Amino acid sequence: MSSLTNDQLRANLHRELVESGKRDQLLELLRARLFESGWRDDLKKHTKDTIYARDTPVSVDELIKEVSPHARATIPDKIKAELLTQISAFVEETL
Amino acid sequence: MATAPSSPPLIPTSKLLTQDFSGDHSPAAAHGCPHLKQMKKSSEILTNYQVLARYCLHYKSRHALGILPPRDRKRAKLEKQDSSSSTKSLPTPSCLTCDTTLGRIHACLQCVYVGCWKGEHVQNHCATTGHVISMEINRCTLYCSTCKDFVYDRDFENIYNGELLRNAEIVSMVQEPGLKRAHFIRWNAPNKEAALIRAGTRLKPCQGLRGLRNMGSTCFMNVILQCFIHNPLLRGYFLSDQHSSKRCEIKTECMGCEMDQLFTQFYSGVKSPYGPCSFLHTMWMSSSDLAGYAQQDAHEFFISALNQIHAKSPGAKLHHCGCIIHKTFAGVLQSDVTCLNCANVTSANDPILDISLDLRPTKRSKSGVNKIRGTHDNDGPNSLADCLDRYTHPEKLGTNEYNCSKCGKTGQEATKQLSMKVLPPVLSFQLKRFEHSMGASKIETKIKFPAQLDMTQYTTAARKLKKSKLAKMNGASENGSPSTPSSSSSSSSSSTNSSVEIIPTCVYNLFAVINHQGKMDTGHYTAFARHRGEWFSLDDHKVTLASQKEVLNSNAYMLFYVKQNLDYDF
Numbered sequence: 001m002s003s004l005t006n007d008q009l010r011a012n013l014h015r016e017l018v019e020s021g022k023r024d025q026l027l028e029l030l031r032a033r034l035f036e037s038g039w040r041d042d043l044k045k046h047t048k049d050t051i052y053a054r055d056t057p058v059s060v061d062e063l064i065k066e067v068s069p070h071a072r073a074t075i076p077d078k079i080k081a082e083l084l085t086q087i088s089a090f091v092e093e094t095l
Numbered sequence: 096m097a098t099a100p101s102s103p104p105l106i107p108t109s110k111l112l113t114q115d116f117s118g119d120h121s122p123a124a125a126h127g128c129p130h131l132k133q134m135k136k137s138s139e140i141l142t143n144y145q146v147l148a149r150y151c152l153h154y155k156s157r158h159a160l161g162i163l164p165p166r167d168r169k170r171a172k173l174e175k176q177d178s179s180s181s182t183k184s185l186p187t188p189s190c191l192t193c194d195t196t197l198g199r200i201h202a203c204l205q206c207v208y209v210g211c212w213k214g215e216h217v218q219n220h221c222a223t224t225g226h227v228i229s230m231e232i233n234r235c236t237l238y239c240s241t242c243k244d245f246v247y248d249r250d251f252e253n254i255y256n257g258e259l260l261r262n263a264e265i266v267s268m269v270q271e272p273g274l275k276r277a278h279f280i281r282w283n284a285p286n287k288e289a290a291l292i293r294a295g296t297r298l299k300p301c302q303g304l305r306g307l308r309n310m311g312s313t314c315f316m317n318v319i320l321q322c323f324i325h326n327p328l329l330r331g332y333f334l335s336d337q338h339s340s341k342r343c344e345i346k347t348e349c350m351g352c353e354m355d356q357l358f359t360q361f362y363s364g365v366k367s368p369y370g371p372c373s374f375l376h377t378m379w380m381s382s383s384d385l386a387g388y389a390q391q392d393a394h395e396f397f398i399s400a401l402n403q404i405h406a407k408s409p410g411a412k413l414h415h416c417g418c419i420i421h422k423t424f425a426g427v428l429q430s431d432v433t434c435l436n437c438a439n440v441t442s443a444n445d446p447i448l449d450i451s452l453d454l455r456p457t458k459r460s461k462s463g464v465n466k467i468r469g470t471h472d473n474d475g476p477n478s479l480a481d482c483l484d485r486y487t488h489p490e491k492l493g494t495n496e497y498n499c500s501k502c503g504k505t506g507q508e509a510t511k512q513l514s515m516k517v518l519p520p521v522l523s524f525q526l527k528r529f530e531h532s533m534g535a536s537k538i539e540t541k542i543k544f545p546a547q548l549d550m551t552q553y554t555t556a557a558r559k560l561k562k563s564k565l566a567k568m569n570g571a572s573e574n575g576s577p578s579t580p581s582s583s584s585s586s587s588s589s590s591t592n593s594s595v596e597i598i599p600t601c602v603y604n605l606f607a608v609i610n611h612q613g614k615m616d617t618g619h620y621t622a623f624a625r626h627r628g629e630w631f632s633l634d635d636h637k638v639t640l641a642s643q644k645e646v647l648n649s650n651a652y653m654l655f656y657v658k659q660n661l662d663y664d665f
Contacts, residue, residue: 011194018196019164019187021157035546038644059244 016094026086033079043071127248128239130227134205135250140228143204145254148235152262154185159266159597188232192216201229201238263599263660270598299364303330304626306368306636313375314635315393318622319400320371321633322607323354324361325624327657328423328520333358337419338408348380350403368636378403393609393620394451394525394653401448414446424448427517429555432492434509437502444516449523452482454538455530478543479524479654487513487553514555520661522550522603524654529615537615541650544605546643548656551601603656611652623649 004012017023034040047067051058058066127135134140157163165184189196190211198213205226210217217229221240229238231245235255239246284292303324307317323329332338333355340352353374360369378396381403401420405411408418416425428445456474476482489510497509528538551557608623621634623646632641 015187015189015196023197024155032545035643036647041642041644059242061243 013091013094017090022090026083026090029086030079030083033082034075037076037079039074039076039079042074043067046070127237127246127251128242130239130241131237131246131248134228135248140204141250141254144230144235144237144251145258147202147204147230147232148255148258149262150185151188151232151235152258154188156262156266157185160269190214190216192219200232202232204228204230204237267599267660271600299362302362302364304631304638305361305366306633306638308368308370309635310370310372310375312390313371314620315391315396316371316375316378317635318393318609318620318633319397320357320374321622321624322397322609322653322655323400324357325607325626326423326521326655327606329354329419330358332419332423334362344409345407348377348407350377350381350400350407353377354404381406390616390618392529393611397523397653398448420448423521424519424523425517426515426519426522429514429516430511431514432497432509432511433489434497434499434502436508437499439499439501441500448519449525450486451525451527452476452479452486453527454482454540454542457485475538475540476542477540479545479548482524482526482542483550483553514558515550515553516555518550518554518601518658520658522548522656522658524656526652526654528611528652537611539650544608544647544651544654546605546647547659548603548605549597549601550603551598554598554601557598557601599660600658600662602659604659605646605654606657607655608646608649608651609653610649620652 047063050066051063153160153162162185164187187196188200188202188209190198190200191209193211193214193216195211195214198211200209200211201217202209203217203220203224203226205228206224208217208220208224208226209232210220210229212218218240221227221229227239227241229240230236231238235258236245237248237251238244307320309317338351338355340346340349340355343349343352343355346352357371357374378400382399401424405416405418405420408416408420410416411418426447428447430443430445432441432443433439454475476485489512492509492511499509526542530536530538606625610621610623612619612621621632623630623632623641625631630641630643630646632639632645
């Protein structure tokens with residue numbers, strides 16, 4: 001058994017994450033938590049304001065670029081911690 | 096000088112596109128981009144899209160369908176799994192260039208290439224091959240690399256909706272085999288009728304939303320009426336003219352006609368608040384105990400109204416009634432009593448129209464640690480899930496309550512457990528906040544409830560399945576067979592809920608909430624209801640836009656959920 005490089009290990013983990021359905025599970029968990037905390041509604045409002053403030057139509061990618069920093073910054077720490085715990089547990093199990 | 100901001104995009108009339116009667120008024124965006132238009136001329140792109148959409152949807156449902164990605168051979172050998180072709184497998188979408196499974200994957204619609212966005216591989220592919228249209232695999236949306244944006248096209252949307260439906264049907268067939276399901280057939284009006292519809296109708300704005308005048312402490316009625324209006328099944332029934340007051344034979348004091356009138360008023364396009372006088376009058380005539388101007392309990396009114404509408408429906412029966420009320424709200428509660436001596440189970444089925452949930456602290460915790468009563472609500476339920484867990488939890492019967500017919504012992508110890516045998520299309524909950532008995536006080540505990548509710552674990556079928564699964568596992572360990580291979584459900588370290596797969600027809604969406612502010616006999620009822628995807632606060636004559644967050648944070652008294660996937664009645 002050859003020793004895997006870090007990159008290979010990461011790629012394998014990613015693949016396992018997707019294939020086992022864990023990623024979908026985590027996404028659902030994240031969605032639910034973000035929703036409960038009101039993050040989604042706040043971000044929706046912020047995004048709408050961003051769109052209306054512009055006079056030219058905006059593409060999806062441009063919008064994502066513009067809104068992402070704010071989105072990332074406003075995620076409650078509690079949620080980050082919870083997701084991290086889940087992900088570490090998954091990594092522990094899989095390795 | 097800045098130009099005025101463009102008006103917000105039109106809200107589409109429905110997700111599943113209906114026949115377009117009013118002509119081509121849709122914004123240019125629904126026709127994709129010129130590049131897509133060009134590509135559509137060669138029909139292959141539509142077929143390719145359909146194939147890809149089907150694949151992506153199947154992949155998403157792989158656990159429910161039992162189609163898993165091909166495991167690597169080494170692991171398959173370890174787990175002694177049957178890796179032969181008898182177990183179908185579906186490859187995981189991954190970038191053909193860098194093999195990643197993350198980073199927004201796109202599939203080219205013009206050749207067999209799948210690439211990732213983050214690593215810019217799909218962009219490179221488009222640049223080098225000149226292929227312009229790709230599909231993002233998560234939502235099956237179209238991306239045009241010349242416009243550098245996502246584009247929307249009706250024909251593709253139609254295909255996607257068709258595939259969504261097909262996938263949902265297949266998943267249901269796998270999850271609930273034997274449950275008959277009619278194939279969805281869209282109705283398209285023949286030309287003559289279409290012309291008549293076009294000529295004889297006018298699209299009115301602001302339909303379905305209207306305030307209700309408070310005619311003297313009638314807020315309890317107003318909130319129930321609003322919940323009826325926004326009930327998709329009731330709305331469908333009455334708007335499709337299935338109880339027309341013009342054709343009704345009862346005519347006077349018919350609750351069905353009152354409902355019909357109510358819907359007519361709400362969909363008339365009139366924005367001023369409506370005073371439901373005749374509805375109230377007919378209710379008074381039908382149930383004398385409700386008569387009078389005093390404040391009533393909304394839940395009592397709800398049940399009374401349901402019974403009245405049912406009673407006046409043509410062909411109403413005591414058992415297996417097919418009236419609109421029973422079709423919408425009727426469920427069956429199964430009660431299983433297990434004798435602790437001989438394990439004999441006796442079951443009883445009870446028809447129910449709604450579920451009333453107890454909020455008082457559980458007996459166990461009362462006898463436990465000293466807690467300051469009233470300030471800490473840790474003893475009682477905190478969420479709808481807690482309430483439902485308690486409702487379906489096995490409960491010990493008193494020593495003199497049960498006589499076993501099988502083992503013949505009298506005063507036997509037994510447990511009783513409730514489960515939902517049949518789930519109604521619309522599930523209504525009442526959180527028992529009012530104790531009309533001693534020391535009338537209102538339980539103000541905040542009960543958390545979800546926007547989407549999965550009732551699978553509370554069904555009789557799921558419980559049976561869980562029991563048999565547990566029995567199998569116990570049996571297997573006794574025989575000394577190798578460790579059970581990882582099942583299709585990713586159960587690992589998560590809760591016991593994941594041991595049973597979610598049945599699609601047990602998933603519900605919240606559409607209305609009733610709140611009560613103030614003390615028991617005084618106080619005010621308000622409601623929230625979902626109308627065309629938006630939540631509205633309904634406070635008598637005041638109708639205002641609300642956010643889902645507001646709704647979910649409110650102190651609910653009654654909750655109304657509707658099934659996400661409807662069953663068909665055969």
